[in-house]
Amino acid sequence: MTDKVNVAAVLPAPKADLVLQERPVSSPGPDEVLIRNHAIALNPIDWKRQELGLMVNSYPAGLGADLSGIVAEVGSSVTGFKPGDRVFGFGNWVSKGLDHVAYQAYTLVESASASLVPPSTSLLQAATLPTAIGTATMGLFSVLDLPRPGTAVTSSPLALRSILIWGGASTVASMAIQFARLAGLTVFTTASKKHHAYLRSLGASVVVDYNSPTAVEELVAAAASAGTEIAIALDCISLPHTLTPTIKVLSSFTGGGPKKLAHLVPWSPDFAKPDAGIEVEWVPGEDLWDEKEELLNWLLRESLPKWLEEGAVVPLQYRVIPGGLSGLQNGLNELKKGASGEKLVVEL
Template identity: 45%
Template structure:
């Protein structure tokens, strides 16, 4: 596959404006990078929030998006793990680098080889596109912020609470926790329980129930489990209060809550001995390159090929970069447990 001189991109020119399709020069990959011809692009909640509110955008115009899957076109200097023609999924890091060549919402994207994984033949491009941000954020939550071991043998007898398990990050955190040998307690809407039980949750509660936290505590007591670790994939005052309630009952000397977005909300009391830390998924490609390489190169392709890790269900909202605005609108309206994906 030859690199074209230019390609279409969906560009955000101002806050709360619709995406505009423009032609951009197709770049060459630098050292350690690869150029991917995108075949599917997934959309995350942060994308429509950045569009609607201008958050985390230092200047305009800007190209949004982080989740891609496609075919390698060219590899940069020192890249040996990939070659042209490889099917891959990858994390586009323009969110952190502010380099438009490294954004997802376009036909060709430059990504780091360290945050790229081979896509097995049994996984479609649209399935692969659902994974990068979810994998990066859940990995950082479990193995960086909470500091849990990656090997199952080292986690025997350790339990973790995943609040918001039906979300993209929550569902991935459940699966990664299971693969790491952790016992998973999860909170999600009741309609998600069957699916999440299949992904690895040992105990589930309806997070809308006023007794959800108490039910988790009672179940853990009956099983003889101590829940000192939690990932809150929702991270609002309504979700953090019960999460704090569960973790604060732990008798472990080490207690943490991992959360995904935003400052600690006013009105939620953080008990003594309970720690919190913001999960920064983009640090998967910078500060924790070691974690990224282990996940993307060593284990993720194998787990996908063997069916040990399941991609999120997709809501395919259209074809071509021109459909990305529709995808943002669908996600803003509420896409449920499905990931909005645009096929190219």
């Protein structure tokens, strides 16, 4: 325990609004860093946990994964971080307790799940990164098993050069588009028209308006005129009305070989799985931080800092919700109604 004062926005009961509470600040374990949070970004899972009680074992419960701030203390075995460093990190709400969630002033983060923030990136920008980079990495380089940037595209069992990323303006997709482009793939995506220029700037080759009644035909035709076909897809919305067109695009691929669809939301039992020609698999984004040490190390130590420095990857667009920790509930209410091409962030 330290003498620092912590305030957390906690969920006192099922479906209740967040309330601010003083909490103790725990000292970091040997492999942990204690971060004084500067910014916290919101994710749809946060309001879903509040509303539906998903993965909440007891109350009061803590929410939030995405944070950035300043290292306040480091554990005895930690190398690579020191007090005063600017960092972002994944607040592990999945397998750890209240000390490890993001919605508070101080959070304990496994040092493996923290990363130094390059000088060119602000702490507000850095807070937009953890869930988006983690989920995009798990989707592309674990579930779809695509070759990582810098390796030959042909070494993948899905030795194809194109991917459909449905829902390009969602935060996970906006990062996945950048990673897929760095991996050498031609990226086809869908978004409402106002985001088309933005998504092209991230590296999408083709952006189709998902509101168009001919979106599937437009994607298939665009692939044909690019001299390719689409056999792999990451559906970043993963609801029946997005899975249906995504499956149609994959079904149009006649080139033989595997076809695969990665989805972010668990498959609804009421929605039929596609025929045997298309393999489907859920993306367990959080597993990166707990179970995929080598992949996490590749992302946070070898790749992302360099990409951010070089401008090869840009952080997500964001909007600050006023009020600091007190603003989190407003942010969740807004996110539940639907964000559009931006991460909602609070600044402490």
